[in-house]
Every structure is written in structure tokens, then in C-alpha cells.
């Protein structure tokens with residue numbers, strides 16, 4: 001789907017996955033004017049295909065587009081493009097319980113621009129790929145390292161939107177962490193270097209005496225759809241959940257830590273390394289709160305439990 005600055009997107013078409021043509025001076029290539037989304041299609045036991053809260057992805061893309069001076073598809077156009085892509089790739093959706101189809105909507109400045117400015121033309125496209133677990137550990141606990149030199153985002157920047165450059169910013173720290181055997185990096189705020197922000201591709205929760213806390217959304221962390229859903233699910237299960245500042249000390253003293261995201265679902269954290277200190281949670285196994293929330297979320301996403309919140313969109 002294409003559109004020019006000040007215009008609206010018009011109908012798109014289905015194409016076989018392959019390279020797309022871009023000018024060397026395209027806005028995305030030179031100035032990083034690009035946003036993406038990530039959501040999953042699940043196959044239910046009875047064969048039906050389910051999406052989890054896709055309108056939330058459409059809304060997040062729209063708010064990111066506003067921040068990056070881009071027009072964006074309407075919610076209806078977004079949903080239509082996602083549904084069309086999923087149904088066209090139905091054969092790639094794994095059987096129930098064996099994985100999912102990851103869907104990647106992408107909005108880019110595709111027009112040519114030489115001086116720093118928004119591109120004159122934009123492209124919205126959606127592609128998809130079957131996926132299994134994000135971390136090789138699966139639901140086994142992951143091991144994180146707290147990064148104290150590099151930051152993912154700063155106040156007033158673009159950390160709160162899903163722009164491509166945010167992911168370029170984490171590559172170095174993530175590559176170094178992985179080369180040392182860690183699963184991923186946990187970032188701190190760039191002002192005080194002591195408040196927990198998030199991991200490269202997921203939000204963070206800490207549990208202390210059965211109370212659940214997660215860093216508040218203040219523009220430097222991504223407002224995860226899984227995060228928002230887990231907050232509601234946990235409250236529905238009777239947990240006290242607080243959104244606010246979480247210090248690195250509170251992180252290290254927690255009973256349990258877990259991460260949430262479309263790709264990682266609910267991933268328990270087995271250990272965190274901060275400076276030269278390594279803290280192990282519980283006995284290094286999956287904590288009971290993470291386990292309970294993982295089961296509640298995945299049963300809902302896969303259509304095993306009833307959809308009381310009206311979060312599931314059935315495609316067939």
C-alpha cells in the first residue's frame with residue numbers, strides 16, 4: 001500500500017515475498033523513517049485462526065507514525081492487510097500448540113529525500129513467517145545482564161514508539177551480551193542509570209511478596225501489548241499490580257522477574273548480572289507467578305479459555 005505526504009493510503013495488493021525496490025535516497029535508508037509492528041496468528045484445535053488484540057498494534061503504529069511525521073493506514077486498513085496476509089499464508093500457520101505465524105507490518109518512508117526531512121512517499125506492507133520460541137531457552141528461565149554504559153532510549157526521544165532505529169541502538173550491547181552467554185540485555189534509564197526500563201524486545205516485571213511491579217510508560221519504553229494484557233490478567237487473578245519506578249536494587253531483591261512481549265510471551269528470568277554481581281531467582285527455575293500468567297495468557301491466545309475481554313479476533 002502506498003501513499004504520498006498529506007495523502008491517505010489506497011488499496012494494496014498481495015505479492016509473493018521478495019525484494020522491494022527502493023531509491024538509494026529513500027527516507028528509510030537515510031534517516032530511519034520507519035516503524036514496524038509484531039503480532040501473531042495462532043491456530044486453535046478446531047482449525048480456526050486467531051489474532052490477539054490486533055487493533056492495539058494498529059493504534060500503536062498510528063501513534064508512532066505521528067511521532068515520525070508519517071501518514072499511517074487507518075485501523076480498518078491495518079486489520080484488512082493483516083487478515084489478508086494471514087489468510088494467504090494459512091498453510092504456514094503451525095498446528096495448535098506447535099508455534100504461531102509471526103506477522104510483521106512495516107511502515108516506511110519509501111520516497112526520495114536528500115536533506116533531512118520526512119520522505120514524500122510512504123509504503124505500508126505486511127509479511128509473515130512461522131515461528132517457535134524467541135529465546136532458545138523456551139519457557140526455561142533466561143539470563144540477563146544489566147547494561148550500564150549504553151542506553152536504548154532517552155527522554156524526549158523515540159524509545160516509546162516502535163521505530164527501526166531503536167533496534168539499531170541495542171545491537172552492540174545485545175551482541176556483546178550474547179557472546180558472553182547471556183540471553184539478552186536489560187536497559188536502565190539514561191538520566192539516573194538506576195531505573196529499570198526494558199529488555200531489547202520485551203517489557204520487564206518484578207514480583208516481591210506476591211505484589212507485581214512494572215516500570216511505568218513514560219516515553220522511553222515501548223508500551224507493550226503483552227504488558228498491558230498481563231497487567232489486566234494478573235489483576236483479574238487477584239494480584240496487586242503497580243506501574244511505577246523500579247530501581248535496579250528492587251530488581252535484584254525481587255522474588256521473581258519475568259519479561260513479556262509478543263515474541264517472548266512470558267519469559268521467566270533465572271538470573272541477572274549487574275556490574276560484578278549475579279543474582280539468581282528462586283532456584284533458577286520458572287517462578288510460580290510467571291508460570292501462572294504464562295498459562296493464563298497462552299490459553300486465551302490459543303482459544304483454550306473463554307475470551308471474556310473480547311481480545312481475540314477470529315479470521316475464519
Ligand code: PMP
Nearest residue numbers: 201202203222224225226261262
Ligand atoms: N519492548 C520492546 C523494545 C519491544 O520490541 C517489544 C516487542 N514489540 C516489547 C517491549 C513488547 O511489546 P509487545 O508486547 O507489544 O510485543
